[in-house]
Amino acid sequence: MKKEQRRTNVEAEAVKRIGVIGVGEIGRAIVTGLCDGGDRSPEVFLSPRGARTAAELSARFPGVRVCAGNQEVVNRSELVIIAVRRQDRHEALTGLKVDDDKIVVNVMAGVAHDELRRILATDAPLVRAIPLPAIRERRSVTVTHPTHPAVDAFFERLGGVLPVADEAAFDAFSALTGTLTTHYAYLATLASWAVDQGIAAGDAERYLRGLFEGVGRSLGDETCSLHRLAADHETPNGNNERIRTTWFDPANSEALREALDGLLADLRQPGGEEAP
Template sequence: MTTYGVLGVGSIATAIVTGLCDGVPEPPVVVLSPRNAARAAELAARFPSVRVAADNQAVVDAGDVVLVCLRPADAAGVLDGLRFRTRHAVVSAVAGLSVGRLAELVAPATDIARSIPLPAVATRDSVTPVQPATPAVTEIFGRLGGSLEVRDETAYEAVGAASATVAAYFRYLGTISGWLTERGVPGAEARRYVADTFAALSAELGTPGADFDALARAHATPGGLNEQLARDLDEAGVYAAVRAGLDAVLVRTGPR
């Protein structure tokens, strides 16, 4: 069975390890870097097939597939100091780290791919964009909900930028629940109401070929309240600001 070495144990790495091991009859062996010691120890205590290595080189030495889950600012410096071998397959989850630059850092390894995993891989409910669709990257994300190859590099970078919208989404929901609380609805009840309202809409997103414009129209009765708020946000430039924000993220995360 494949042994996975994980460099960097942040939230995405934690989600990946959880998805690989939680409730799985035969979970793979996972070797974690010790950098985030508390989180690594917690995962090792939770899952019998997970252990913490002495250092990053020990992670690489133990792994058949090395998952790079380092922060973009740290990735090049960490990888440049490690010794990879031709036998290694490398899967990166580092934003903006191009396949070409990754190949330079992990040479002589040549089995290299990038990925954009989201927290939902922890419950194996998320399809993960990858480039290119190597056997190693499709195998690991096949365990975690599936993979989606995005062959064009420009399109791949745009998908990566779009993944930065999650925090803004939750702040949007938080703004609604906060507004309700300011008007007398207890905080816990306001949050539960907003969470239930939007969770109920998830079934509409699960249909093949979900059409967001059509869904918006379906929920905006002419002259109704949904139509009014959508129009007011449009006139206030909210949707234009979303596009501008995505452009700014794309500039920041473009390939290096």
């Protein structure tokens, strides 16, 4: 069978053999989302990187196997997910032979197509993706570039897919993911303030979790813009308006924009090293 025919056949069907190189938090989330409670779980081949997590997943899910090395992962898989840390990319990937009929999904932040193609020396299709931890529950939309039928179907199964037109847009989405832990730190600060007012720590956290779980549910209504949601939760001259206008003021908003600009510049810097 010719190479192009083999590639077409892979794309026409659901991918049945998935490889994961780099089994950290995101690798674990992808495997869990694929295998936990699904009735059509593919075979999954894991690299020995992250040995403890790989062994745990292999013991938990019948279709998951730990390979002897990264080359075996590639050889056994139709779709290969590269999830190593950016700073480990050369050590993990240099020298791998990746046939052109494989599909490679790159989830390393800040590693562009051109660089990864040079490292792998392959003409296989490359797709960048931003899976988030909630993919383990099949509840997270994954940004991809470029669009690819097999990859789009893969992430659609895991909560949804958002293909974008170019790497500039992809990098902007990647920068947005850098705000995640800021939200948790914001809630922790609110809880700490409540404790300072004499409220028990457990009560403060329980209340805040319920309060912001409600916010999360309201975000599920995509017919309502974010500005509209804010307005709907705010009474003129009320408590919410007061905190928004006195704390999240124009200077605070501009500082956030500047922080995102700096992160985006770093993500687009060739050869830069990703901070943990």
